[in-house]
Amino acid sequence: MNRGLSGGFQHVLDMSEVCGSSADIQLAMTEFRDCILDTGLIHLPVQGERFSWHNCSEGDRSLWKCLDRLIVNEIGQWPCSHYHCLNARTSDHSPLVIRGDTVSHTVSMFRFDNYLTMSSEFTTSVQNIWRHQIAETNMYEVTRKLQL
Known part of the structure; x- marks a missing residue:
């Protein structure tokens, strides 16, 4: 948000x-x-x-x-x-x-589904996302990585 x-x-x-x-x-x-x-x-x-x-x-x-x-x-x-x-x-x-923007933006809560951790690709995917550099503020970077 x-x-x-x-x-x-x-x-x-x-x-x-x-x-x-x-x-x-x-x-x-x-x-x-x-x-x-x-x-x-x-x-x-x-x-x-x-x-x-x-x-x-x-x-x-x-x-x-x-x-x-x-x-x-x-x-x-x-x-x-x-x-x-x-x-x-x-x-x-x-x-x-x-x-500025007139588009209505909806806000959703962060939700994590535990079944995702059972995938063999889960850990590798998370590591790749967190290694990726996002050129924004630290808070935006964390938010964006959680979304990914």
Whole structure:
């Protein structure tokens, strides 16, 4: 099942996600980036305005950041998915709208039938599948191998 995280994480991944003067945010940035990498999460592509938060100040105090984002653990079933960052109207955060595949996807539980282990080819088949490299995140790779 494809699960996603959304919301204001209150941290940026790097300084390209900040426009304006900001306090020292290097430690928080590094921790947030490491968390995303360690968990194998994938950012959905964004279209439209990139900065999703503004401090509502003007002049030298104006600050824009990419604080809101959509992150998923698997994108394989929805490769055309992306989100739009709309203009903020009633908040300092911009609303995010998910767009993409319109095909209905059904979710099924993993099921293993014990009778499969009685086949003389079972162990060899499982070994071959687990040796195969899949160029995706670790979680997607495990999910795909279990499906195979």
